[in-house]
Amino acid sequence: MHxxxxxxxxxxxxxxxxxxxxxxxxxxxxxAVTGVVVLVGxxxxxxxxxxxxxALVGLPLLLCTVLAGIPVAALERLRLRLVxxxxxxxxxxxxxxxxxxAWLATRLRERATWxxxxxxxxxxxxxxxxxxxxxxxxxxxxxxxxxxxxxxAAFGExxxxxMWLVTTWPAAFGFALLxxxxxxxxxxxxxxxxxxxxxxxxxxxxxxEAVLGARxxxxxxxxxxxxDAFEAERRRIERDLHDGAQQRLVALTxxxxxxxxxxxxxxxxxxxxxxxxxxxTALAELRELIHGIHPKVLADYGLEAAVADAADRxxxxxxxxLELPGRLSQAVEAAAYFVVCEALANVGRHSGAxxxxxxxxxxxxxxxxxxxxxxxxxxxxxxxxGLTGLADRVSVLDGRLSLSSPPGGPTLLRVExxxxxxx
Numbered sequence: 378m379h380x381x382x383x384x385x386x387x388x389x390x391x392x393x394x395x396x397x398x399x400x401x402x403x404x405x406x407x408x409a410v411t412g413v414v415v416l417v418g419x420x421x422x423x424x425x426x427x428x429x430x431x432a433l434v435g436l437p438l439l440l441c442t443v444l445a446g447i448p449v450a451a452l453e454r455l456r457l458r459l460v461x462x463x464x465x466x467x468x469x470x471x472x473x474x475x476x477x478x479a480w481l482a483t484r485l486r487e488r489a490t491w492x493x494x495x496x497x498x499x500x501x502x503x504x505x506x507x508x509x510x511x512x513x514x515x516x517x518x519x520x521x522x523x524x525x526x527x528x529x530a531a532f533g534e535x536x537x538x539x540m541w542l543v544t545t546w547p548a549a550f551g552f553a554l555l556x557x558x559x560x561x562x563x564x565x566x567x568x569x570x571x572x573x574x575x576x577x578x579x580x581x582x583x584x585x586e587a588v589l590g591a592r593x594x595x596x597x598x599x600x601x602x603x604x605d606a607f608e609a610e611r612r613r614i615e616r617d618l619h620d621g622a623q624q625r626l627v628a629l630t631x632x633x634x635x636x637x638x639x640x641x642x643x644x645x646x647x648x649x650x651x652x653x654x655x656x657x658t659a660l661a662e663l664r665e666l667i668h669g670i671h672p673k674v675l676a677d678y679g680l681e682a683a684v685a686d687a688a689d690r691x692x693x694x695x696x697x698x699l700e701l702p703g704r705l706s707q708a709v710e711a712a713a714y715f716v717v718c719e720a721l722a723n724v725g726r727h728s729g730a731x732x733x734x735x736x737x738x739x740x741x742x743x744x745x746x747x748x749x750x751x752x753x754x755x756x757x758x759x760x761x762x763g764l765t766g767l768a769d770r771v772s773v774l775d776g777r778l779s780l781s782s783p784p785g786g787p788t789l790l791r792v793e794x795x796x797x798x799x800x
Contacts (some may be wrong), residue, residue: 383460398564401571404459405508412505446493450582496581511570515519515563520595522556630656692725698736709796720748729750754786
């Protein structure tokens with residue numbers, strides 16, 4: 378398994394002969410060069426801002442200095458790939474409106490912008506000298522010692538690290554061997570410094586908590602998109618069955634009925650009568666299936682009408698008291714409707730209740746639904762009632778489903794789903 382970053386590479390015995398020391402050296406070298414450029418830019422901006430402050434030109438320069446942390450951080454996220462290939466996503470969010478004003482307002486309100494500005498100041502003042510020092514100690518000095526024989530051949534003598542004068546070949550080759558040992562140690566030093574620098578940089582401009590938070594947000598959004606896609610597919614299936622298979626069954630039922638009327642009494646008429654009854658039964662089952670997939674009354678008239686329709690079809694008398702401000706989002710209406718249907722089905726099958734009630738409304742940006750019955754109680758969401766899947770469906774919409782059903786009753790099912798009326 379290949380190492381994923383420089384820290385994993387350092388734990389492998391073949392690290393000095395791998396590409397990671399050179400990647401670390403490249404990371405530190407580009408860091409030193411970039412740090413000098415950032416330092417010069419910040420100093421020039423500060424000087425120009427101080428000189429022009431009275432003319433109100435210093436404010437834009439100060440603003441540019443603050444925002445300079447953004448491209449510096451973007452470059453740092455690219456450089457991180459040299460020693461830590463794990464992606465460091467951009468923490469900035471897109472502005473809500475187009476234009477420079479909206480972009481500036483969004484960036485100046487973000488914590489990431491100020492965190493990146495602090496990183497740029499630390500980079501310019503402290504980090505790039507550390508990069509340069511580590512590069513000099515870990516790479517340039519060992520290479521100079523290794524090159525002692527070349528200096529002796531070129532100049533007749535070599536002064537190793539400005540400290541030791543070498544004039545003989547045995548001493549020159551001895552220093553070259555020492556330089557190889559120092560080069561191996563320097564490679565480890567480069568890896569350690571580069572790994573620490575990359576960890577600090579990631580902490581400042583791309584903290585893993587922020588990445589995790591972004592992934593959680595994206596996961597929540599993807600769940601909502603899946604729910605929307607699921608509801609759209611249900612509506613498509615309902616529409617295809619209603620406009621296709623159901624119409625053909627209606628035509629078939631009418632044809633069989635006409636043939637039954639024209640057929641003389643006998644075995645043929647009996648068979649046609651049986652086929653006509655079977656077609657009628659199939660048509661009734663198909664209509665019930667279509668209604669269960671996505672009732673047309675829910676799509677056309679909304680949640681109130683759909684709940685009232687479900688109450689009319691319930692085996693137990695149901696009182697409905699809903700006060701909604703209008704249509705809600707399709708996903709919320711579908712989830713709430715199927716929760717009510719499942720609850721009423723459970724009331725009819727298991728509760729022994731003589732009456733049930735569905736009430737609710739919309740306030741404080743949330744849809745509230747309550748389903749009560751006067752049955753024997755003792756219901757549990759995980760006891761095969763079918764409410765577990767509905768609770769998962771409600772949770773996808775950041776909603777909550779709670780059940781209270783003490784032995785002896787009554788049973789109370791409560792649903793809360795955050796939503797706003799559809800525009």
